[in-house]
Structure formats: C-alpha cells, structure tokens
Amino acid sequence: MTVSARWQLRGTLGSFRALPRPVRRRFVVMVLPWLIAFAVGFPWLWAKFDALTQEPLWRERESLLDESVEILRRTLDSLEHDVLFLSDMSSQLARDNVAEGSPMARLYMTFSRASGVYDQVRWLRQNGEEYLRVNWRTGNPTLVPQSELQNKATRAYFRDIHGMPPGSVYFSSMDLNEEHGGVERPLVPTLRVATPLYEDDIAQGVVVINYRASRLLTRINELARRRGLTVLLLNDNGYWLQGPEPDDDWAWQLGLPERKVPDRDPRLWRALSRADSGRYHGRSGDYAFRRLKIGADTFTDMESAGPVISKLGVFVLVRGDRAQADGWAENWKMIIAPLMVLVLLVTLRYGWVTMRGLVDEEARAQELRRANQALREAYTNLSNVRADLSRAERLSSLGLMVAGVAHELNTPLGSANLAISALAQSILTLRDRLEAGLRKSDLRNFLAEVDEASTLADRAVRRASGIVRRFKQVAVDRTSMERRSFAVDEAVLDADPRLRKWPHQERIRLRLELQRGLIMDSYPGPFEQVIGNLLNNALAHAFDDAQGSGTLRIQAHGEAGGDVVVRVIDDGAGIEDADLPHIFDPFYTTHRHQGGTGLGLHIVAQMVTEVLGGRIDVISRREGPHRGTTFTLVLPRQAPVAG
Numbered sequence: 001m002t003v004s005a006r007w008q009l010r011g012t013l014g015s016f017r018a019l020p021r022p023v024r025r026r027f028v029v030m031v032l033p034w035l036i037a038f039a040v041g042f043p044w045l046w047a048k049f050d051a052l053t054q055e056p057l058w059r060e061r062e063s064l065l066d067e068s069v070e071i072l073r074r075t076l077d078s079l080e081h082d083v084l085f086l087s088d089m090s091s092q093l094a095r096d097n098v099a100e101g102s103p104m105a106r107l108y109m110t111f112s113r114a115s116g117v118y119d120q121v122r123w124l125r126q127n128g129e130e131y132l133r134v135n136w137r138t139g140n141p142t143l144v145p146q147s148e149l150q151n152k153a154t155r156a157y158f159r160d161i162h163g164m165p166p167g168s169v170y171f172s173s174m175d176l177n178e179e180h181g182g183v184e185r186p187l188v189p190t191l192r193v194a195t196p197l198y199e200d201d202i203a204q205g206v207v208v209i210n211y212r213a214s215r216l217l218t219r220i221n222e223l224a225r226r227r228g229l230t231v232l233l234l235n236d237n238g239y240w241l242q243g244p245e246p247d248d249d250w251a252w253q254l255g256l257p258e259r260k261v262p263d264r265d266p267r268l269w270r271a272l273s274r275a276d277s278g279r280y281h282g283r284s285g286d287y288a289f290r291r292l293k294i295g296a297d298t299f300t301d302m303e304s305a306g307p308v309i310s311k312l313g314v315f316v317l318v319r320g321d322r323a324q325a326d327g328w329a330e331n332w333k334m335i336i337a338p339l340m341v342l343v344l345l346v347t348l349r350y351g352w353v354t355m356r357g358l359v360d361e362e363a364r365a366q367e368l369r370r371a372n373q374a375l376r377e378a379y380t381n382l383s384n385v386r387a388d389l390s391r392a393e394r395l396s397s398l399g400l401m402v403a404g405v406a407h408e409l410n411t412p413l414g415s416a417n418l419a420i421s422a423l424a425q426s427i428l429t430l431r432d433r434l435e436a437g438l439r440k441s442d443l444r445n446f447l448a449e450v451d452e453a454s455t456l457a458d459r460a461v462r463r464a465s466g467i468v469r470r471f472k473q474v475a476v477d478r479t480s481m482e483r484r485s486f487a488v489d490e491a492v493l494d495a496d497p498r499l500r501k502w503p504h505q506e507r508i509r510l511r512l513e514l515q516r517g518l519i520m521d522s523y524p525g526p527f528e529q530v531i532g533n534l535l536n537n538a539l540a541h542a543f544d545d546a547q548g549s550g551t552l553r554i555q556a557h558g559e560a561g562g563d564v565v566v567r568v569i570d571d572g573a574g575i576e577d578a579d580l581p582h583i584f585d586p587f588y589t590t591h592r593h594q595g596g597t598g599l600g601l602h603i604v605a606q607m608v609t610e611v612l613g614g615r616i617d618v619i620s621r622r623e624g625p626h627r628g629t630t631f632t633l634v635l636p637r638q639a640p641v642a643g
Helices: 003-017 021-091 103-115 214-227 266-274 322-356 361-436 440-474 488-494 524-542 600-611
Strands: 118-124 130-137 140-143 169-171 189-199 202-212 230-235 240-242 277-282 285-292 308-310 314-319 484-487 508-514 519-522 550-558 563-570 615-621 628-636
Touching (some): 021 118, 021 189, 021 214, 103 130, 103 140, 103 361, 214 230, 266 285, 361 440, 484 524, 488 508, 488 519, 519 524, 600 615
Parallel strands (some): 508 550
Antiparallel strands (some): 118 130, 118 202, 130 140, 189 202, 277 285, 285 314, 484 519, 550 563, 615 628
16 A cells, blocks of 8 residues: 555544544444445355255256156046946946957957056956956957966955945055066066946956056156156155166065165155155255155046045155256355455445545435446346246146146047947957858847947047137137127127027026127127127026026126126026136036036136236125126227237
8 A cells, every 4th residue: 555545544534533423323324234244145145055056956856746746646547537437337248258259358358458558457256266357468458268367365456445335446556566476577567456346236346457657657757857857756665666776676576675765764764754745955865755645636536536545655756966056056156256355345445435425415326326227137137037937837827728638638539449449349240250150130239339339439529529629719819810890789699699589488588788889899709709608608507407497688888988898697506606716717617527628718718808808707696686697798899909
C-alpha cells in the first residue's frame, strides 16, 4: 500500500468515527447482514453442495421407481383379469370331458395361445389332482396327457386359495420354476396366480396360471437401461430376485443362502424394514426403494375384485451412479470458490464505499439499480422454471391419457383376439371333420361357434373403434376447424336431430328457452358437439332408468358483458358428491360395465376451455326440491384466435 493510500484510509476511518452515532448505527445495519451472509451462507452452501447435486439424481431414481412399480401393478392387474376370466369361462363349459378337442381343452389351448406369456395353464380338482394342464413349450401350447398329470395338493397356491369365496385371487412368491424336484434349466422365473372355480356356488376346483416373469423383468431392465440406472428386486425373506451382482439372483434356490441381504448388508435391510418407501445412502450404493403392496385396491376393476391373498412380497429398488453426483459437486465447488472470494471483495468494497459516502444519493441509486436488475433476473428465472413445470405437467397428463386408452382398448381387443382364435380353431376342426366325413351335427355346431365368435369379435371391434373415435375428439385441433358467425339457437337445434323432433315426450319433457338473433363468431362444430354430449349425458345418467321421467331444459341467452350463457338443466337423479369433483377427468365413469369410457364430459370441458375459450360449471343435488344437475357454459361471443 502506498503512503498516499494509507493516509486516505486513515483519514476515512477518522471521518467515520466522527460521524454521529445514529449514522454509524445505520452503517452497521447496512453492512453487517452482508458480512453475516458471507460468513454463514457460503460455508453452509459449501457443505450442502453434495446434497444439492444428489437431489436431481434422487428425483430421477424415484421417477424410474414410480414407473417400475406401475409396470408391476399393471402386470398384476392383467394377471388378475386373466385368471378370473378363465375361471368364469370354465364355469360355463361342460367339465366331464377334457380330452383333446373338447370345449374345455379348446378353451385352455386358445387362452394359452392368445396370451403367449403363460408357461402353464391348469385346472386342479378339489383334491388337488391336475385334471387339465396346458404347457407352453417351443412357441406353442401343448395339452399334457392325463398320464403325466400330478397332484398339487401340497402346493401353497392350492392350499391357500382352496375353499376361498368366488372372485378370490392368490399371488405366489416369485421364484424359479422347479421340475422333477430340481430347478429348471435354463432358469425360468415364475409367478403363479390362482382363483377358485365355482358353479352354482359349488366349488369345482382351482384354476392356476404360471406367468413367465422373465418378460416383466426384461421390460423393467430395458426401461432402466435407457435411463442409465439399475432396478433391483428383493423379496420379503431378504433374497435378491434381481440383485447388484449376477450371483445374488435367486440365491436361495441355487444353493447360495449366505448371500442373504440381512447378513451381507444389515443397514440396508434395517432401512427397508423400517419404512415401506424411502431413500437409503450406504456403502453399497444409493437406493430409492418402495415395497409393492397388493390388495383389492391394486386393481382397476374394483367391482369384480374379491379377496386377495398375496405371497409376492417384493421391494423395488433403484440404484444410480454416486460418482456422477460427486463429480458435479467438485465442479461446482471449483466454481463457487472464486465466487466466494469475489463476493467477499464486493462486500468489503461496498462497506468502504458506504463508509466514504453514506449520504451520497447517487451511490444509493446505483445500488438500487443493481438490486432491481437482480430481481428482474430472478423473475426471469422463476418464469422459466414455471414454464418447465407446466411442460412437465402436460407430458405427465399425456402419459396418463395414453395409459388410460391402452387400458380401455385392452379388454375389447383381448375379446376380439380370443374370438378370432376360437374361430380359427373351429375352422381347423371342421376341416378335420370334412376329411373324416362331415355330419349335419358337425356343420350345425360349426355354424353356432362361428356365429358366436363373429358376434363377439364384431362387438369388441365396434367398442374399440368407439374408444378410438372418442380419443381423437380429445386431441382436437382448432386450426383444422371451420370458424364462422352463426346463430346460437339454430346451432343448438342442429346439435342433435332429436331436438327438432323430440322422441321422449311420454317420460321426458323437453323445454327449449333460446334467445332469437343471438350471434357468435366461433366454431359451430365444437359448439354443437358440446351441446350433443351434454344432451346424451343427461339421457344416459339423469334419466337412465327406462321408467324414469322428468324435464330437460336447454337455455341460451346473451349477457351485457359480451358473453353467451348456455345451460343444460335436468331434474333427474343427480350426481354423487364423491363423483362430482371427477366428472371432467378423462376415463372417469360410473358406467364402465355398460360401455362407458369416461371421455364424454372430458371432451366437453376441453372444447369449452381450449377451443371455445370459455368455462363450464356444474351444480348437482340428489335430494330436495331442486334435485337434478345444471351444466352452465359461459362462452365469449368471439372465440379466441387459434394459437
């Protein structure tokens, strides 16, 4: 420091000591928080960098964990549907003959061929004897001869489900399939699902399917590989189904009981035992984990699900690369170190400038400008974060929508596939009969089977087509629609031919209260579709009883503010309080077993808000003088321009 600088510093300090006490206190109040922030904030941030860099990786692990658990849940849901379907179909066929070519044998062969994922499909008698078994070998189902059938009375999947009420479902533990007292080679991971078979409330035995679990494990591993992570599975006994090392897999069956997790990594086992889900940071790695719970609420079809007996007991763990986060932390620390020095210098400089010119208004204005700039940058960053969150939410909604459509299409397409398989089998049978000598009864049976199969396939394909058509309506694009000026009253009448000539006068009265000459500059197609959907919704739900009666009112009038108000009012059954918050959710319906898809009101809400630029409200009561439901649409006379 030069002599002149020392004299300048000494003079400034002397001048500061000469300031009045309130001014010096003000200086301390202004400078001290910065010093405290530097002395406390930066060391805390330095210590927290490891946790901050780990958090995105934890979120990535937990995202993969959610997807893996959902894959497991959907697989179990499909298995529950399949075993109950096979039990229901078995109860409708004669069981006195299970020889090759019999209806029962054809059912089990067709089921095995159509699914393609079951190594064994069996029917056990009340005493545990196998009465019918189809094996999947070399890419084709095979009916096992009666001489090779076995007694399975001692197996857990027979003991635990035997005697349970209809609709009960048993899930075994996941293990390697054993044949003739030893583990089958190559290894065949298997999950067994069973349900009792009843006819007229009389137990007829147990239906069992052996699911090839390698298909499930491969799917989860492919998902993990694309994300650069590892998914592990651990059973309730502490053995790996899919472990960190290849030798850990199925250790208890392959003669390696010492590879039990409670013995090799007791800290990990204690963490899993204390909570059903969480995070674990240990020597062996960082894991996000969750216990897979199975109950009646696991399945989508809650009405058909009965008691569930589960021996599956699986923990799902996702492990990532800790070294990646450590590298990020070191890189950030290399950046933060000079930043800390820079902030310290800025703080000292700020104190020096404040000390020299506490009353200098220009210096204060300059500080305010810097603070405002920092606020603007923070606001810009916040806006970017909000936009990213919005995009993530839209992508999540799209994933749920696609999963819902896949689930809705699964049932009709499965029925069509089964019908076509049965039809193909009938054709093969007829061809054999032609070669052996066709009888009139053979032709009659063939025609009956063809008629039944074609009817079932036609109904299933029509239902699938309807679901796809409704789904296309959800993805409506305003840019492809015609926009023009139209009269509201005429558009309401054009929404459904029944509004011009009402066919339900005997039990449902229609009242149209439409303002004449009310013009909108909007999209008439979506507007008419909204009115038509609300009309169909009222007829299907408010007056769904064929003996029900009441009044349906459609009102349309303009408001002074430039909006058009349309109301669809009925005095029908009303909506349950528990269902009311969800009526606009996609795929939410109370009439699923009557063909409902849950897309009608979702399409209405989407078109009102995203196409017509308005809003929709609903009020519903099930009791009292104002019983019924009112849908209110508030629409701008001039729709917003398509973006």
